[in-house]
Amino acid sequence: MITENKTYLDPRKVYLPITDEDARVASLQVAEEDEVKVGQIIAKKYRGKEAIPVIATVSGKVLGVEQRIDRFGKVIDHVIIENDRKNTLEAFDTFDGEVPTQIIRNQLLRLGIHQVSLDGLYTDIRFDQPIEHLMVDAIYTNEPFISLDYDCIVKEAEEITDGILLLAKACKAKTVTLLVDKFMNQEALDEIGKAISDTIIELEVINSKKMNGVDYKIARKLINRRPSINLLDDGIMFTTVFVARSAYQVIRQGLPLTTRKVALTGDAFVTNALYDVRIGTLFEYLVEDLGGYTDEEALSCHIGNFLSGNQVESDAFSIAAHIDSIDVSRYRDVEEDVCIKCGDCNDICPTDILPQNIMDAELRSVNERIVELHTDDCIECGLCTYVCPSKINVLEWVRRAKRRVG
Amino acid sequence: MNFTTTKPPVKYNQQRSLKRALNLNIALIVLAIASVILRALTPLAEDAAMTNLDIAFKAFLMMAVGVIVSVMVEVFYAISEGTIQKFEVYKRWIDPINTGLLIALLLPSTTPIYALVISVIVGVYAGKLVFGGYGYYIFNPVLVAVLFAHLTFGGQMDITGTPLLLMKEAVFGSSVELSLQSLLIGNYTAVAIGSTSVLLLFAVFVYLCVTKVIDLRISITYLLTIFLVSLGIGFINFTTQGMLIYTLVNMITGLTMFGAVFLVSESVSSPTSRETKIAYAVIVGILVMLIRVLSAEPEGVVFAILFGNLLTPFMNRTVKRSQTKGLIKTVVISIVAIVIVSGAIGFIVQSRIIENLNETAALFGGIL
Numbered sequence A: 001m002i003t004e005n006k007t008y009l010d011p012r013k014v015y016l017p018i019t020d021e022d023a024r025v026a027s028l029q030v031a032e033e034d035e036v037k038v039g040q041i042i043a044k045k046y047r048g049k050e051a052i053p054v055i056a057t058v059s060g061k062v063l064g065v066e067q068r069i070d071r072f073g074k075v076i077d078h079v080i081i082e083n084d085r086k087n088t089l090e091a092f093d094t095f096d097g098e099v100p101t102q103i104i105r106n107q108l109l110r111l112g113i114h115q116v117s118l119d120g121l122y123t124d125i126r127f128d129q130p131i132e133h134l135m136v137d138a139i140y141t142n143e144p145f146i147s148l149d150y151d152c153i154v155k156e157a158e159e160i161t162d163g164i165l166l167l168a169k170a171c172k173a174k175t176v177t178l179l180v181d182k183f184m185n186q187e188a189l190d191e192i193g194k195a196i197s198d199t200i201i202e203l204e205v206i207n208s209k210k211m212n213g214v215d216y217k218i219a220r221k222l223i224n225r226r227p228s229i230n231l232l233d234d235g236i237m238f239t240t241v242f243v244a245r246s247a248y249q250v251i252r253q254g255l256p257l258t259t260r261k262v263a264l265t266g267d268a269f270v271t272n273a274l275y276d277v278r279i280g281t282l283f284e285y286l287v288e289d290l291g292g293y294t295d296e297e298a299l300s301c302h303i304g305n306f307l308s309g310n311q312v313e314s315d316a317f318s319i320a321a322h323i324d325s326i327d328v329s330r331y332r333d334v335e336e337d338v339c340i341k342c343g344d345c346n347d348i349c350p351t352d353i354l355p356q357n358i359m360d361a362e363l364r365s366v367n368e369r370i371v372e373l374h375t376d377d378c379i380e381c382g383l384c385t386y387v388c389p390s391k392i393n394v395l396e397w398v399r400r401a402k403r404r405v406g
Numbered sequence B: 001m002n003f004t005t006t007k008p009p010v011k012y013n014q015q016r017s018l019k020r021a022l023n024l025n026i027a028l029i030v031l032a033i034a035s036v037i038l039r040a041l042t043p044l045a046e047d048a049a050m051t052n053l054d055i056a057f058k059a060f061l062m063m064a065v066g067v068i069v070s071v072m073v074e075v076f077y078a079i080s081e082g083t084i085q086k087f088e089v090y091k092r093w094i095d096p097i098n099t100g101l102l103i104a105l106l107l108p109s110t111t112p113i114y115a116l117v118i119s120v121i122v123g124v125y126a127g128k129l130v131f132g133g134y135g136y137y138i139f140n141p142v143l144v145a146v147l148f149a150h151l152t153f154g155g156q157m158d159i160t161g162t163p164l165l166l167m168k169e170a171v172f173g174s175s176v177e178l179s180l181q182s183l184l185i186g187n188y189t190a191v192a193i194g195s196t197s198v199l200l201l202f203a204v205f206v207y208l209c210v211t212k213v214i215d216l217r218i219s220i221t222y223l224l225t226i227f228l229v230s231l232g233i234g235f236i237n238f239t240t241q242g243m244l245i246y247t248l249v250n251m252i253t254g255l256t257m258f259g260a261v262f263l264v265s266e267s268v269s270s271p272t273s274r275e276t277k278i279a280y281a282v283i284v285g286i287l288v289m290l291i292r293v294l295s296a297e298p299e300g301v302v303f304a305i306l307f308g309n310l311l312t313p314f315m316n317r318t319v320k321r322s323q324t325k326g327l328i329k330t331v332v333i334s335i336v337a338i339v340i341v342s343g344a345i346g347f348i349v350q351s352r353i354i355e356n357l358n359e360t361a362a363l364f365g366g367i368l
């Protein structure tokens, strides 16, 4: 349970990863000892031919490049900047009223909005494929029965709405769907309802206590067929209100994306808090700020969505733009029971495939059957594992089956 | 700080296999107690060899023996395999207990104890352990044991005068006297100790549905199939009232309800996906009625479900995906099958009894 809101905006140093999973090559744009401003380009990473700027999130002196682990446990280059705490901002243009599509796209890319939501079905913010539908998630969940932050929505409903419309303009979306929680407090709902009236934004109310892959189902309804694992391929951009709010700041106020909200949860912390944190801050600093771990032994650290996120071996990573939640809990070894063939996993699967049958086929090593069962369509949402009464990691079996047939 | 890593998810929902087994256990114990009491109250024929108390005690004895033997077989097997340490955890005991109780509940109170012991050994060993134990068997071990008992010791556990047998005779013109009240509370000669009050079974049914032990889709489809087929047979053979009574007896006596609660939707031996579950339930339901009407056996549930179990691996290995299209197709085919089968059985029966049609209908008037 999140009980506090905290900020951590002035770390001594920031560690900014300059490559990512998709863009593995980067060219450095600054040298050691250089003074940089907030928003200045420190590196360009390349995905194919496209160059994506990596921006400084604090002003200060570049200390150099160091290899560190990122949230996936991969060792990659990080640029280290010493924070001079002056927050000198590079000047960026601001735009009012109607903004042309191309300008929004350029500004978003230039000011750091590229890969902000990564978990689950969320897509990157990129425009190299035609987009027809924009889905924006206003539900902030990291665990079932849940930690929700609606303050931001209440206070900034107008800004968020404007941000959503800017995003819609940028991707030339025909429909815009805003996903809100059935259990959202009335105030937040009223505010958001008022803000989006008279716009093309449609509300979709979701029961967030039911874990049933509802985002996938909405996407499916939008395009009238089964979406693939990457919604962008189906002409859908799916992102969060956090991104919408950042888009507003980028275009209207000329502010680059330098901070983000991160939920720190789990029983290894004394308290759980929602942090407003400078991107590039080391996770260790946050832990220290929160009062350290309650226990030094056998903890596990889970980053991102509780169903499909990943776990890391060390807390030496820094907060990247796409980390929205971190859970550190006592390590629990769940004992698997035998599959009782109840079919719960088959029932929950949002893509209508049959994970139990895939698991069976994988156990018997029948490749043909694995192909026949449409194993490819799995979007790795993890729901099958979540519902399994025997606590079998069904998704792992499906992954194994996928790997077997290549 | 270094962390231990596992695979996500970090949280699961509230369902646990163990919880389901425990709920089943609770339901079975309630039912066991109720059946003992009911056996003690059921009126007996004047010349009966045993008194009510004898029968009640016999029922109790059978259940105790069933449980003990079933647990012992599993423990001895584990010792011989060198895996006895798994019985150190409490949850390992639940499934053997459930199996033993179910077998005892499914046999008539006339069953000799030695027959029960042998049947339990066969059921647990040949039906369960040979396949690898709980979770791996193809045939429901309970039904294997019961089938074995019927085939081997059929002579010693003859049953006469169950409502379903009376019905079979009724279509040949003999007279039937049943009271609805007795049928509902289970006050009649039953094919098995567990075939008790349909009201109680219904309560258990609801409880197990809520706790998700039962897959509602299987049980309801199965009941619905039996309902529709018997309605069809009744429609062809009797007047409206006869039809309703025929259906009623088929629904609330015998093992129909017991099957719906404990046997058809036993998860390990039933299919795993939506469409196959429905198809399976329809097949079992139709078979139950076929056996009841056309064969000399008093009850068809055991055979029908075992046959369904036989088809399960096949169904599991042919289904490809659960799509709405597939679901509609399954439902449509099922309905067509039910209509055809009930028509066919109806007419087969009719050719035997055509002359008794009116009298039979009149006879049933006594029930309501």
Ligand code: SF4
Binding pocket: A348, A349, A350, A351, A353, A355, A377, A378, A379, A380, A381, A382, A383, A384, A385, A395, A398
């Ligand atoms: S198989 Fe499991 S992880 Fe894959 S889509 Fe279905 S429910 Fe999700």
Ligand code: SF4
Binding pocket: A338, A339, A340, A341, A342, A343, A344, A345, A346, A356, A387, A388, A389, A390, A391, A392, A394, B272
């Ligand atoms: S949910 Fe678990 S126990 Fe049930 S069928 Fe799937 S894998 Fe087996």
